[in-house]
Amino acid sequence: MKLPLLKSKNDATDIGRRQFLKSGAAMVTVTLAPGVTVMAYGGAAAAQANPATRWGLLIDVNKCAKDCTACVSACSNENGWQDTGNPATDAQWIRKVELRNPQTGLEQSLAVMCQHCENPPCVDVCPTGASFKRPDGIVLVDKHICIGCRYCMMACPYKARSFIHEPVTDQKPHAPRGKGTVEGCTLCVHRVDEGQQPACVDACNTTGNGAMIFGDLNDPESEIAIQLATYASSAIRSDLGLNPGVRYQNL
Amino acid sequence: MQRLISLACMMVLGFGSAASAQESDLFPTIPKALYELETPHPDDIRENHMNYLRHDRDATMRLGDRDVEFSLKSCVDCHAVRGPDTSFVTIDNDAYFCKACHVYAAVKIDCFECHNSRPQAIELTGMFGADDMDALNAYLEEISE
Ligand code: SF4
Ligand code: SF4
Numbered sequence: 001m002k003l004p005l006l007k008s009k010n011d012a013t014d015i016g017r018r019q020f021l022k023s024g025a026a027m028v029t030v031t032l033a034p035g036v037t038v039m040a041y042g043g044a045a046a047a048q049a050n051p052a053t054r055w056g057l058l059i060d061v062n063k064c065a066k067d068c069t070a071c072v073s074a075c076s077n078e079n080g081w082q083d084t085g086n087p088a089t090d091a092q093w094i095r096k097v098e099l100r101n102p103q104t105g106l107e108q109s110l111a112v113m114c115q116h117c118e119n120p121p122c123v124d125v126c127p128t129g130a131s132f133k134r135p136d137g138i139v140l141v142d143k144h145i146c147i148g149c150r151y152c153m154m155a156c157p158y159k160a161r162s163f164i165h166e167p168v169t170d171q172k173p174h175a176p177r178g179k180g181t182v183e184g185c186t187l188c189v190h191r192v193d194e195g196q197q198p199a200c201v202d203a204c205n206t207t208g209n210g211a212m213i214f215g216d217l218n219d220p221e222s223e224i225a226i227q228l229a230t231y232a233s234s235a236i237r238s239d240l241g242l243n244p245g246v247r248y249q250n251l
Numbered sequence: 252m253q254r255l256i257s258l259a260c261m262m263v264l265g266f267g268s269a270a271s272a273q274e275s276d277l278f279p280t281i282p283k284a285l286y287e288l289e290t291p292h293p294d295d296i297r298e299n300h301m302n303y304l305r306h307d308r309d310a311t312m313r314l315g316d317r318d319v320e321f322s323l324k325s326c327v328d329c330h331a332v333r334g335p336d337t338s339f340v341t342i343d344n345d346a347y348f349c350k351a352c353h354v355y356a357a358v359k360i361d362c363f364e365c366h367n368s369r370p371q372a373i374e375l376t377g378m379f380g381a382d383d384m385d386a387l388n389a390y391l392e393e394i395s396e
Binding site: 048132134136143172178194 | 313
């Protein structure tokens with residue numbers, strides 16, 4: 001791949017207006033040394049969210065290690081939400097849930113985040129249209145029009161959404177968040193649009209547990225679809241008929 | 252009255268030549284951008300930036316179209332202003348680019364209650380002088396094979 005060259009301030013005039021104003025998709029970043037990143041513009045642009053695609057996650061509960069919180073830390077780093085020491089109100093885009101079967105003593109641990117429902121109740125109840133589903137199945141909050149009524153938090157059976165109670169500064173540029181709005185797992189939509197997978201999935205693979213698979217549920221060739229077609233899996237609260245995009249194995 | 256209103260519009264929108272004589276007194280001091288565009292269009296942007304941004308943010312957020320012409324991130328990256336300590340200032344600082352006109356026109360900016368007001372990846376262009384550019388380009392050339 002040929003990287004476009006940097007221009008100094010004075011000879012930057014041949015950067016075309018349209019090209020320069022374009023947003024992230026067409027940028028190339030190069031790390032020169034720790035803490036030093038070069039950003040260059042150019043290259044082909046990403047397409048829009050494809051309605052033929054349905055992004056999903058498959059989490060193998062047997063592989064999800066009990067004391068591991070790599071996915072939670074990765075999400076927090078990637079999207080810029082932190083514990084502020086107020087567990088009652090702190091944002092939780094993803095959390096580890098511990099289960100114990102009192103009869104058998106079996107203990108399990110699993111990551112739970114927004115399940116990106118096909119029929120999302122958070123979207124049904126939203127009075128402003130801020131809670132919405134992208135054509136590719138990712139459920140998001142449009143914070144420009146969210147009024148912070150928190151109906152969606154009530155409606156979500158998975159407690160997947162959080163309300164931001166305090167002013168926020170120094171957000172990640174790809175994950176704007178601010179006081180008075182509701183937020184939740186975005187399935188790392190900014191990474192997905194660039195052809196990457198969510199930060200939690202990468203982190204889980206890095207630990208060696210490899211409990212998470214990300215992919216297109218509608219593509220029969222994708223690893224996630226093959227797994228779902230080959231092995232038994234379940235959705236949390238499948239009785240609700242929401243058809244979540246997040247599935248679990250060995251639950 | 253009509254004349255007064257149109258004069259006020261001209262000043263706010265910066266229809267340069269007509270009011271240029273009094274610019275230093277009547278106009279806010281607008282910080283220079285880091286880069287120059289091939290076809291500068293400040294009048295259009297001053298008048299319409301909010302509409303362009305709203306249109307393109309909806310395309311990006313709702314449809315996943317990241318190949319849009321206008322993005323707040325790009326505005327922020329290019330219209331960055333350095334404070335006395337040479338780091339880029341935030342919206343809380345009166346020297347911030349957007350504030351020059353917004354304070355002047357008494358229009359509140361909500362964008363930065365959620366969006367970061369400081370440039371991120373472009374920080375490098377400030378850390379290196381023009382002399383370093385050749386070395387960097389040679390490096391980029393090398394690694395892009
Ligand atoms: S898990 Fe909750 S927030 Fe996510 S789509 Fe379903 S109802 Fe909405
Ligand atoms: S809090 Fe925001 S996203 Fe949730 S229902 Fe209310 S307006 Fe919609």
